Amino acid sequence: MGFNHFIKIHENDNVSITVNAISAGTVIMDDVVANENIPQGHKIALVDIAEGEAIIRYGVILGFAIQSIRKGDWINENMLQLPTPPSLDEMEFATNLVTDLPEPPVKTFMGYPHPNGGFAGTRNILGIITTVQCVTGVLNNAVKRIKQELLPLYPNVDDVVAINHAYGCGVAINAPEAAIPIRMMRNMVKHPNFGGETMVISLGCEKLTLEMLLDEQEILPENVLILQNVNGHDAIVAEMMSMADSKLKKLNERKRVELPLSDLCIGLQCGGSDAFSGVTANPAAGYAADMFVQAGATVMFSEVTEVRDGAHIIGERCVNEEVGRKLVSEMKWYDQYLEKGQVDRSANPTPGNKKGGLSNIVEKAMGSIAKSGTSPIVEVLSPGERPTKKGMIFAATPASDFVCGSCQLSSGVTLQVFMTGRGTPYGLAEAPVIKVCSRNNLKDMWGDLIDVNAGPIATGEATIQEIGTLLFHEMIEVSSGRKQCLAEKYELHNDFTIFNPAPIT
Amino acid sequence: MGFNHFIKIHENDNVSITVNAISAGTVIMDDVVANENIPQGHKIALVDIAEGEAIIRYGVILGFAIQSIRKGDWINENMLQLPTPPSLDEMEFATNLVTDLPEPPVKTFMGYPHPNGGFAGTRNILGIITTVQCVTGVLNNAVKRIKQELLPLYPNVDDVVAINHAYGCGVAINAPEAAIPIRMMRNMVKHPNFGGETMVISLGCEKLTLEMLLDEQEILPENVLILQNVNGHDAIVAEMMSMADSKLKKLNERKRVELPLSDLCIGLQCGGSDAFSGVTANPAAGYAADMFVQAGATVMFSEVTEVRDGAHIIGERCVNEEVGRKLVSEMKWYDQYLEKGQVDRSANPTPGNKKGGLSNIVEKAMGSIAKSGTSPIVEVLSPGERPTKKGMIFAATPASDFVCGSCQLSSGVTLQVFMTGRGTPYGLAEAPVIKVCSRNNLKDMWGDLIDVNAGPIATGEATIQEIGTLLFHEMIEVSSGRKQCLAEKYELHNDFTIFNPAPIT
Ligand SMILES: [Ca+2]
Ligand SMILES: [Ca+2]
Ligand SMILES: [Ca+2]
Ligand SMILES: [Ca+2]
Ligand SMILES: [Ca+2]
Known part of the structure; x- marks a missing residue:
């Protein structure tokens, strides 16, 4: 496999991202030459883009050019105007139900049967x-x-x-x-x-x-x-x-026994994302998630403000109108919650996201949704609700790492997989957290904090399927208690953080 | 001094509260006999009260009788209708400025001079x-x-x-x-x-x-x-x-030196209040506070939702129109904040408050304000703001114990005095907390958690002035590091809890 320097995801994209920081004069592809120095993970224009024209990545409109952009220019977060978010009143449901999910190499794990039925434990x-x-x-x-x-x-x-x-x-x-x-x-x-x-x-x-x-x-x-x-x-x-x-x-009487993967409940989230998250760590997690779903497990993804701009993409994957309606109602609730606080979805991206090349919430959304793979969405949960179905679930929670983590715990996850681009020592006391990084240099730097490196996908040294399968096995080993993840080894425990949208008195 | 069985505060009151639980048939005073068993700290009607008539304690209207009440009846929280709160648009300021404050027996303490000026430290x-x-x-x-x-x-x-x-x-x-x-x-x-x-x-x-x-x-x-x-x-x-x-x-180079009390910044709050809080622990704290103010110290009280029904009483004590206007603006902000969450000030009292005899927020407010003594109010602070004046200050914070405590810490308090009726093991890591209880049986039960007992005021065995002076000395000893309070001895540390009325994303 060759070594990538630039990543263009969809054929319609008019930008690509840099795998490493590059200098002015670097040849990008064919006839595109960088007009200036461009940081790692940032966007470069592949064609001239006129003022008001769409900037396209993942095949979707990230925004509209505020000024005219020349081929080879660095496109930073100040050069895009946010498009209007997808309408929640004109959604299509169940129009993209993928059934050919990847086969899991393993179908059982060693877990603690739950006394009241439902999900198994991964820890005691x-x-x-x-x-x-x-x-x-x-x-x-x-x-x-x-x-x-x-x-x-x-x-x-x-x-x-x-x-x-x-x-x-x-x-x-x-x-x-x-x-x-x-x-x-x-x-x-x-x-x-x-x-x-x-x-x-x-x-x-x-x-x-x-x-x-x-x-x-x-x-x-x-x-x-x-x-x-x-x-x-x-x-x-x-x-x-x-x-x-x-x-x-x-x-002390509890014993691990061999259980089907359908007894597992897994949570996915990302934090400190960068432009690589959506092409390396998140899709790899999505591939692993698809295998778990294929084995009958329950897997949830979350972070409403972060996926709001891809609501239509999630809607198409909802198995029926009822699930789709719940998605709409959770997203409307959040729109109104933000409005009451006089902010909107643009309040989500962090300075770190932007430094990492994510220009706005649309770009972040496309990367965030990638973690959910391709499985049909069988249920939508309000924050902290317990699933009633097995399969891929959208658990509506804030994107805040510790609040999302706590909501997913309340929903019953016993293993969390956490994707990061910028790096975070995040961990939970109540369940193991496997941390997956989006780029090689974070793994090089934080070897004792990152469990799985998805960086080789960016450089072309590994495929999404390969890293996804590696992550799948890691998840089985950790769930079965045969392996401790690094957050457990160092007892990295973020506090349980309640989501309370009601007033303090 | 005699032993009280019933406490009537103001001559206009048509109720008194029981110092201990009493049985039906107990003679309250002159011609009043209890018609039923009445729990400790609860109200008994001293006269017949017709439906719709005012129920009066502290000389103020706690509410209006929902049904007709007979002399000797127990008045519980279901028998009052809440009056409308005092209007924030028709307030009078600076009409009750008390200048004859009690003289402090001591004028200095041993503290750490603050390198940037301002308040001194009580701990290092x-x-x-x-x-x-x-x-x-x-x-x-x-x-x-x-x-x-x-x-x-x-x-x-x-x-x-x-x-x-x-x-x-x-x-x-x-x-x-x-x-x-x-x-x-x-x-x-x-x-x-x-x-x-x-x-x-x-x-x-x-x-x-x-x-x-x-x-x-x-x-x-x-x-x-x-x-x-x-x-x-x-x-x-x-x-x-x-x-x-x-x-x-x-x-490690910091050294305690003798400093004037004007270098001290003290916070007052209450939690788990009962009907005694407003006649024992809070007025005793208010007496101590007046002595500190007289010595030039800065003392703050807080808990907006709790004092909202006494806004007019606080307004009259504001030294001028400017301070009064800030009070109004902070209270209006809170009214609106609650309204956005579809609740109102009646959301404040807890089940414990009610069990302790506090029927509603008006009754709780009168008791809560008692902790601020009689000093003129020289400044009103937004949550977490630093004072610019010395004297008695109203620091507008939620009433939530840990949120109020954290806001007061941000405002610079280096000693907190915490009054409780029901009992709480509350403490802070950043500053000592002296806990004062409102009734003897809590001190009997929680001897290793309560520093000062104000209960003897209820039974008539001590005066507000006596317990207030005792508390004053305790505050000097603890501030000077000569004494540890019990929350310090056991390292009882509540988490720093940010007040964030803005949305989570
Ligand atoms: Ca995220
Ligand atoms: Ca997150
Ligand atoms: Ca209180
Ligand atoms: Ca309180
Ligand atoms: Ca903690």
Whole structure:
């Protein structure tokens, strides 16, 4: 395979991106010569583009030229005017349902059967849920001691994790949008990696009551500790330890068994994206995702603001009108949410995205959607909702890495695959996170933070299928507990971050 | 002093509250007999109240009777209809400026002079600011090692604290309301307890750029580490440790000296309030606050939704029209913020408040305002703003304990006094928190979590002045580092929680 210097994706594209930074005078292809120095991953005009004409990449219009652009010019983010977003009222559904998905080389993994049915666990964790941040201080003291004194007694248990968060009190708990944070919390209690053991720490006077969090029959002294009923700090820590001890005893009985991949629930997201993300890491993840879907697994992608400009592309992949309607309603909700805050979808791209060559949200969207492969979309979820179908799912969440990660956890993912172009040490305490980078120099630089390098796709040294298959195997190894990903090795844990669109009071 | 069983505050009140739970048949006063069992801290009708008639406590209308109430009946939260809130357009300012404040028994304390002028420090802490949550995992690994390996070498430094938070990326950074979180972050860098040493950890591609956080001349390699420029996890941890080492060296030179109380900045808030909060703990804190103000200190109270129903009472205490106008604008902003979320001020009270006898937000407001004593209000701050005046200040923040605490930290408080009725183990990593309880049985139960008991005021065993003076001395001892409060002893640290009314993207 040859070595690429420039990547043109679609035959209609009038730009290509640079695989490495180039100097003025470099010959791009045939009769195109760079008019100036161009940074890595940035766009170069392949033809003259007149003011107002479309700039095309991925075969779609990224925007319209604000000034006239000469063949060989660097096209940066200040040279495009954003097109109007696809209309949510004129969508077509189920017109692009791909059925020839790649065959998975493996059909099972070693996982923890979930006691209540549904998804399997990939880790065996004592998850301690808090109803409100007030309890954080005492709980952290107890967790330190639980990890030191109790966890070593239960060798089959991987970790003890306190789900501290900023929700629970001082919030408008009766606001319509409070449904989102409450659902996130409810579903976290039942995360597959927590093995059906419920340990909830409540203060006693908070707005997020036990009745909102648990089913009535679960509200038992063995599952719930209410601090205002216990005699002070030392007594609270003692109670927490005794509760943890009996939960750890039960968790220690869990055993990995061979399970079909249809028991797996996987989340995909990207963060710190660059222009390579959409041609290397994300499509490779999409290829792996297609294999998991073909094996019957549940795979979700998210990040509403980031895929909004490709809504029509997602809509065509929705299996039916009902799924499509849910997609439209989630996207409309988000449009209105941004509007209330006096911003729009252009608020998404970061300085890092732009430095990485992503000129605007349209270009970012095309790359972001690539991670979902080609599978039909069987269901659309509101933030933190649990799937009812198996297959590829669009889980509507913010694009914020930690908020998306937390929403996907609430939706039940037990493995997350995270694609990055600029690089992030992101990780979760509740599930392993495999990090995939989009370019070789990030892997060279961050060897101990990046699990899989998709950079060779950009240089032409590997295909999307090859890296996708490599990633597939890595996902099986990590899910089966035969391998730790680097975020686990270094215990890189981002905080559980609730999506609360309702007011703080 | 006698022992109270029932507390009637104002001569016009037609209710009193029970100091302890009472049974049906108990004689309240003269000719009033309880018609039913009444929980501790709840209201009892002292006269017959017809349907639609006002229920009065603190001399103000808490609400209107939904049904007719007989003398001796228990009045619970379902029996009142909320009055309309005080109009923000017809406020009177500067009509109640009290000048005879109680004299402070002490006029100095032992504090750390702040290198940039302004407020003094009460603790000597290496505060490590993050621009974005992405860096949390690696930073926490570094902090663990810094505390174990470096901190013991610098005996004059109290602690190393990472300011992790959920802001920085995946947020609408250009939204009008983003001014609040950005200001909070900017001001935290300069917290007096951090001694003017700047240590900022950035990822490199986030939306909250270094330029938004720091002044241009502070953006130096010695103050800022950008992870995307460092070669992976282990190298990042090593760089963080070397940076921390040079900062700790400088902090270790800080020495406590005798300073006037006018160098102190104190924050007041309450949480988990009950019907006693407004007659014991809060007025005692208000008395102590008046003494600090008399000594020239800066003292702030907050919690907009909670004091909204007493806006007119705060307005009368504003020193002039300009301060009053800022009060109105902050309160209007909050009214609109709640309205956008389809809720109103009635969203504030918690189930715990109600269980504790607080029927609604009017009753809670009267108790909440009591913590500010009687001093004239010299300034009103937007959330996270720094004061420009000394004296009593209204810092407009949410009432949420951790959000209010974080906003007050950004405003520069180096000591917080926290009043509670129901009990909370709340604490902050960045400044000591003295906890004051409103009733004896909470102190009995939570002896190792409550620093000061204001309960004897309810039973008549102590006066507001006595407990207020006791609290004043406790505040001096803790500020001077001669005493640790219980939240410090147990390292009870609530997370720094940014107030971000703008959308997540
Ligand atoms: Ca993304
Ligand atoms: Ca993301
Ligand atoms: Ca309060
Ligand atoms: Ca509060
Ligand atoms: Ca935390």
